[in-house]
Amino acid sequence: MYYNENTILYLNGEFVKASDAKIDLYSQSLHYGYSVFEGIRSYKTFEGETAIFKADEHYNRLKNSADAMNIPFTYSSEELI
Known part of the structure; x- marks a missing residue:
């Protein structure tokens, strides 16, 4: 426009x-x-790997927020996580 x-x-x-x-x-x-964001926590496992706390829930909230604001969101949860 x-x-x-x-x-x-x-x-x-x-x-x-x-x-x-x-x-x-x-x-x-x-x-x-004009944006949306989601705060995500991660931690080290006993095996020394990084794990994201409630990753799917965070992804879904971020996706829903982007949809509500009409912001294109084409990433899958696997790509972001």
């Missing part, structure tokens, strides 16, 4: 021209972008 100074946006409950739109410098979107 192409935007220019005449593009109309909906910002904070009002329709405004893109050229008039101002955002807070501390805005979450400005600093962190």
Whole structure:
């Protein structure tokens, strides 16, 4: 989609021209972008290998979050884990 100074946006409950739109410098979107994330813990097993705690549950939450935000998510759990 192409935007220019005449593009109309909906910002904070009002329709405004893109050229008039101002955002807070501390805005979450400005600093962190449009994304989803999942925190994952891992640990060393007695055999010295790394294991991920509840890996499938973490993968499913991440996938569901991406789907909810319409972010393409093409990785399988095996690729991520």
